[in-house]
Amino acid sequence: xxxxxxxxxxxxxxxxxxxxxxxxxxxxxxxxxxxxxxxxxxxxxxxxxxxxxxxxxxxxxxxxxxxxxxxxxxxxxx
Amino acid sequence: xxxxxxxxxxxxxxxxxxxxxxxxxxxxxxxxxxxxxxxxxxxxxxxxxxxxxxxxxxxxxxxxxxxxxxxxxxxxxxxxxxxxxxxxxxxxxxxxxxxxxxxxxxxxxxxxxxxxxxxxxxxxxxxxxxxxxxxxxxxxxxxxxxxxxxxxxxxxxxxxxxxxxxxxxxxxxxxxxxxxxxxxxxxxxxxxxxxxxxxxxxxxxxxxxxxxxxxxxxxxxxxxxxxxxxxxxxxxxxxxxxxxxxxxxxxxxxxxxxxxxxxxxxxxxxxxxxxxxxxxxxxxxxxxxxxxxxxxxxxxxxxxxxxxxxxxxxxxxxxxxxxxxxxxxxx
Numbered sequence: 001x002x003x004x005x006x007x008x009x010x011x012x013x014x015x016x017x018x019x020x021x022x023x024x025x026x027x028x029x030x031x032x033x034x035x036x037x038x039x040x041x042x043x044x045x046x047x048x049x050x051x052x053x054x055x056x057x058x059x060x061x062x063x064x065x066x067x068x069x070x071x072x073x074x075x076x077x078x
Numbered sequence: 079x080x081x082x083x084x085x086x087x088x089x090x091x092x093x094x095x096x097x098x099x100x101x102x103x104x105x106x107x108x109x110x111x112x113x114x115x116x117x118x119x120x121x122x123x124x125x126x127x128x129x130x131x132x133x134x135x136x137x138x139x140x141x142x143x144x145x146x147x148x149x150x151x152x153x154x155x156x157x158x159x160x161x162x163x164x165x166x167x168x169x170x171x172x173x174x175x176x177x178x179x180x181x182x183x184x185x186x187x188x189x190x191x192x193x194x195x196x197x198x199x200x201x202x203x204x205x206x207x208x209x210x211x212x213x214x215x216x217x218x219x220x221x222x223x224x225x226x227x228x229x230x231x232x233x234x235x236x237x238x239x240x241x242x243x244x245x246x247x248x249x250x251x252x253x254x255x256x257x258x259x260x261x262x263x264x265x266x267x268x269x270x271x272x273x274x275x276x277x278x279x280x281x282x283x284x285x286x287x288x289x290x291x292x293x294x295x296x297x298x299x300x301x302x303x304x305x306x307x308x309x310x311x312x313x314x315x316x317x318x319x320x321x322x323x324x325x326x327x328x329x330x331x332x333x334x335x336x337x338x339x340x341x342x343x344x345x346x347x348x349x350x351x352x353x354x355x356x357x358x359x360x361x362x363x364x365x366x367x368x369x370x371x372x373x374x375x376x377x378x379x380x381x382x383x384x385x386x387x388x389x390x391x392x393x394x395x396x397x398x399x400x401x402x403x404x405x406x407x408x409x
Contacts, residue, residue, distance in 0.1 A: 039238045040113070043291045044120055047331045051338070056300055059292040 027069040080267040084208040093145040094248040097129040122330030126244035126355035134168045138247030139223040155185040159220035163199035166226045197386025199359030205265045211254035218254040224359035233286040244355030248363040263396035266309040273297045273389025297389045303339040322380040327351040327361040367403035
């Protein structure tokens, strides 16, 4: 079982890893519209998700995730 | 599974040649100040070497071989094999190895060919050298050249590729002695073709390197620890046995993940990436050369692991006590 069982935990993780303010992200936030979203930060996020959960997010997987909720659901489907 | 075991071959010397021109990622105008700092912090890459437009990989290999031969007491007619591993040969034909054979006036008995290989190329090339030498007689000698001028394949406005790649070339001298049974090396060479698009130069007008960083991370972190664990199982050793793990210098995010998955202590995993960036197939010998003065007294059995374009993964466990590992920084 990985650590992102609660959506609130995942949102806090995203805010921390992407250097965003508390409350800046919600479940409907579009990933690519996040203020600090970039190719480097995407790689950092994927690396940290792998560290925390052992799940590897592929480029094809990420393309299908539009919102924060999509990514959360993807991780919970693994 | 492409496992192999070789007796009697050893690396006796290495020379790595670097272009003198240095690019500092913290001064890269392509990126904002925040992007530069984040890039250096997370990828670990600060400085990179850039060859001039009129420099070819043949030039760097020739300089490396010349320096290598000066330090060895080898006659030119004693070189049985010359293999050049590169993805940036400049000319399609003849091979870089054949051109160097002619320019260096090597013996007509020298076997020459190129291998098109990238970041796993050092290990693939070394396996080929060890395999060939053991079939040539009681003693034999080879030179393996590895390297690329990757910066000539890069779109200078590509924020995700330009800050990573760097230019370098290495020449490695290998000797084989049939009677030296105590020299045993193990190799595990693998390929994962589903990752062929992770790093590529597509055909057509856009002849620049395209890098899918997410897929490179995924393939590397998934395949490299497995490959190394299989290698160690094949050699009947555990992860604590090697004195050193010299990984291809991809970026710090990837290499640290691999290190953590294998639970290798920091002191056994050297880096050259901060000073020299990702130098493709030259990165492992360059890293070994950078730390050689510090570790030569207590390092003997090392693991080397290359991974990248293909997607290709290769590792080896080998004795490593060369007479010298030189770096020439002013080409």
